[in-house]
Amino acid sequence: MKNIVVLVSGGGTNLQALIDAQKSGLIQNGRITCVISSKEGVYALERAKNNGIKTRTIVRKEYADVVAYSQAILDALLEEQADLVVYAGFMTILDELVVRALPNKMMNVHPALIPSFCGKGYYGLRVHEEALKKGVKLTGATVHFVTEVCDGGPIILQKAVAVQEDDTPEILQRRVMEQAEWQILPQAVALFCDDKLEVRNDRVYIKN
Ligand code: GAR
Numbered sequence: 364m365k366n367i368v369v370l371v372s373g374g375g376t377n378l379q380a381l382i383d384a385q386k387s388g389l390i391q392n393g394r395i396t397c398v399i400s401s402k403e404g405v406y407a408l409e410r411a412k413n414n415g416i417k418t419r420t421i422v423r424k425e426y427a428d429v430v431a432y433s434q435a436i437l438d439a440l441l442e443e444q445a446d447l448v449v450y451a452g453f454m455t456i457l458d459e460l461v462v463r464a465l466p467n468k469m470m471n472v473h474p475a476l477i478p479s480f481c482g483k484g485y486y487g488l489r490v491h492e493e494a495l496k497k498g499v500k501l502t503g504a505t506v507h508f509v510t511e512v513c514d515g516g517p518i519i520l521q522k523a524v525a526v527q528e529d530d531t532p533e534i535l536q537r538r539v540m541e542q543a544e545w546q547i548l549p550q551a552v553a554l555f556c557d558d559k560l561e562v563r564n565d566r567v568y569i570k571n
Contacts, residue, residue, distance in 0.1 A: 364441060365393040365446035365447055365556045366397075366446045366540075367381070367394060367395045367445070367446070367449060368448050369381060369397075370400075371398060371405065371451055371452055372402050372453050372455065373402070373405050373410075373452045375398075375406055375407025375410045375411075376452075377452055377540075377548050378451045380545035380546075381449065381451065381552060384552070389528050389549055392556035392557055395411075395416050396416070396444075397439075398417070398418050399418075399419045399420070399440075400419070401421065401422065401453060401454065402420070407452070409553070409565070412521065419508060421436055421439060430458050434460065436457060437461045437464055439568070445465070445471070446468065447555055448470075450509065451548065452565070459511035469509035470506055470508055470555070471506070471514070472504060472506050472508065473504065473506075474540070474543075475494060475504070476505060476521055480494055480497075480502070481505075481513075481514035488533070488536055495532060495535065501526065502523070502524055503522050503524045503537055503545075506519045506547050506548055507519055517562050517566055518566075520551045523543075524538055524539050542550050
């Protein structure tokens with residue numbers, strides 16, 4: 364059984380999708396043992412507490428710089444004996460010391476089809492605003508392993524979602540969550556926990 368630690372900063376709907384997937388049996392070989400938030404008072408923490416999951420809050424502004432903050436996050440992940448770390452709407456970029464300590468053990472869900480609308484500055488609603496500005500007809504979501512390159516790690520799963528002409532960023536965000544993120548994030552976590560993901564030459568292969 365793998366220990367899954369989920370990093371959050373907001374509402375936690377992706378965390379909820381993981382909790383639901385654990386309950387429904389989609390995720391069988393892992394359990395969410397801890398939720399770590401970069402912000403106090405966010406609803407993701409309530410979701411964890413409502414489901415009896417341990418929470419920790421590690422606030423960025425309480426640390427002198429990104430390295431000190433990243434070290435505190437890494438210490439927590441090691442204390443929790445994390446086998447898998449999931450960024451589920453975690454909005455703080457960490458120093459590479461974290462990912463170097465846990466290679467191919469951290470995954471992120473991004474609300475676009477990488478390599479579109481990704482990288483530094485592309486997070487949350489911003490991603491959907493830019494997709495609408497560009498006029499793309501398809502967008503979607505990507506789950507990928509975290510590396511030292513922001514949104515640049517090996518891609519695990521992607522799902523496309525149609526853009527409608529009258530979409531607002533909020534409407535599009537919701538559709539991408541419902542039709543893509545909440546499906547592919549639990550699927551990717553289940554594949555990881557079942558030891559079905561193999562990374563070779565910066566690509567992910569899914570074993571049968
Ligand atoms: C999700 O859409 C997630 O993909 C995005 O933030 C939202 C968090 O929602 N993450 C990023 O933009 C990371 N670059 P949630 O707190 O309800 O899961």
